[in-house]
Amino acid sequence: MKTLILFSLKRRFFNKISILLEVLFISIIVICFNADRIIQALNINIYQPIELYVSTETRSVLIDESYFNDAGFIFTDEKQDTQLNYQDNQYFVYGIDNNMSRAKLYGLLLRSHQAIILNSSHPSVEAFITNFNSIQVNYDNEINDIDSLKQTILFMLITSVYFMMLNFISVNSNEIIMEKSTNVLETILCSVSSFKHFMAKIILGALTVAIQLFTGLILITLVIFQRYQYDQGKGLLEFIFKYFNLPFNSMSFSDLLNLLDWSSKEIILLAQCLLFLFIGLLIIQVLILMMSSKVKTIEESSSIQGPFYLVLLALYYLALSLNTPDQISNGLAYILSYVPIASMLTMGMRLLSTRVMLSDILFSLSLSVLFLFGCIYYGFPFYKRGLMNEK
């Protein structure tokens, strides 16, 4: 029995693939736990402050500028889209369209207001207490619940597609190992070139996602239609209203659609997000194919899938943790939106939360496409050697 256990353990953990992936996995963990040092060494400025145009009059009613600097705001004398004005005991904020920055700014403005209150005389204690904790901050635009809901729905759709990918990590890997173990691969490669085989697998992976997505959408549409026939979806939306505190009370599906008011803008946004996701998926596909081609046994195959699951899950949780306005507009999420693979989620988050310049989108897309072609170009010889178990 001991021999059997040792034999199996050795096959599972002491094969080239396991060791290689273990090294990769350790490298990723080491990088994650030393991210601050690496960023410092590379001299990358993750937290870019928000430049805020503040007039001299407004500055006179604010607390010391260093407090604002610590919170990520830099005052400038040059006119900007982002502005802060003080007028008639009210603050007017322009160009800041995310909750996190607004909250920080509100805190600082409240402190400024309180400093003014403390330094001035008050007719009564009551007036002092009333004024102390209340300031009026006006924003140039309102972040409404429906916009947030739209973003949530789009983000849910994107992450659903992302999780479909986890499913076919094993499919592609198992398919190659099956072709190799049954020796059908030799027969196949007598009829098609190894490059065609490689491309076929990449396309197959992409088609799998597309078909799954399409099938899923059809199914959901059918179920929605069935529910609409029953009570126009009112019961379900009421249930959601009750338990999830969403503004769907006494609404039907058609009312909800009208409320959400999907425009071509959102559809273009979704298409952009899906494009980034799709290219990211193709890159992952190529990497999985490269690794799978080296696999010779089922044990090795399983040792590929594990780390890939973990890495993709880690990427998902990283994206979730970075899904804050600050991170998206200036932080790590902003930087990751240009990094191939990571951009498939982080660029989507950016597109949903902020206005992204077309040049930024194209730059990030170009990087991803270049990385994809690089993977195909440099990965194919590796794949070819792996297919025929060439030493």
Add this chain to the structure above:
Amino acid sequence: MLEIINISKQYKQTLVLDQCSLCAKPYQIIGVLGLNGCGKTTLFKIIMGLIPASHGEVLLDKQALDTHLVGYMPEQRSLYLDLSVFNYAMFIGRLKGLSDDYIYSQLSDLLTLFKIDHYMHTKIRILSKGNQQRIQFICACLHNPSILILDEPFNGLDYNSQLDFMKMLKLWAKQGKTILISSHQLNLMDDLCDEVLILKEGKTILSGSIAMIRNTHQQYRVSVNSDSRWKEMEIPYSSINALIERVQFEFSTLKNAKRAIQYFNKDTSVYRLELSMVPLSELVKL
């Protein structure tokens, strides 16, 4: 005409094939022989373009070989066991770019030829090893290739099936196909092949027609019982093999073999005396 010109294959420091050359014409069956690990399968894979050669080239009629013209049957079983014979043949045929009608007609003809047409819709898993081997061969021939490369095709076949298979190959060779075949059953190859290429550790040690090899490399064997006075024999021999009950002398000329026969005829203790030609299987061990 298929020409294999100075093919070499090197894996890091190991030379698996060294300047291997071969010329195969239509109507010919050429046996690639050698012990395990001598490079037969590597040579076939290089011809099929499955692995690149380190040096050399493979030509058909002076042009780079188009492997679509070749039917290749790998050594190991290469089948989707969960598919039926029909579905597997369809898969392979479509990969080769054949139409469904053509695949069906070819498959029917070949199954009938092998007398297994009743297995058309049977799952491959259920078939015997021999029949699986036949299916693999049939699928390699679906596109009616002009060149057949068969790596150990007799594996798993019983003796009668082997003979049937050989008849089939001879028939196909007569129809103008070029057949390259490797096998461990050297007794069969002796009868089947027009020419042989004998490899040892990647190097060609013999090549040409079997008749020519016999003429130039044939050894004559004289066997006597081991309690005879064989130690005193002084006629020059090329090798000696002392077994438990008999001793085998091998002579490079018939003249010396006959002299040995005369010598042992005079020995009264000899009760076993044989003169024979060393078979092809022994030549491979050269």
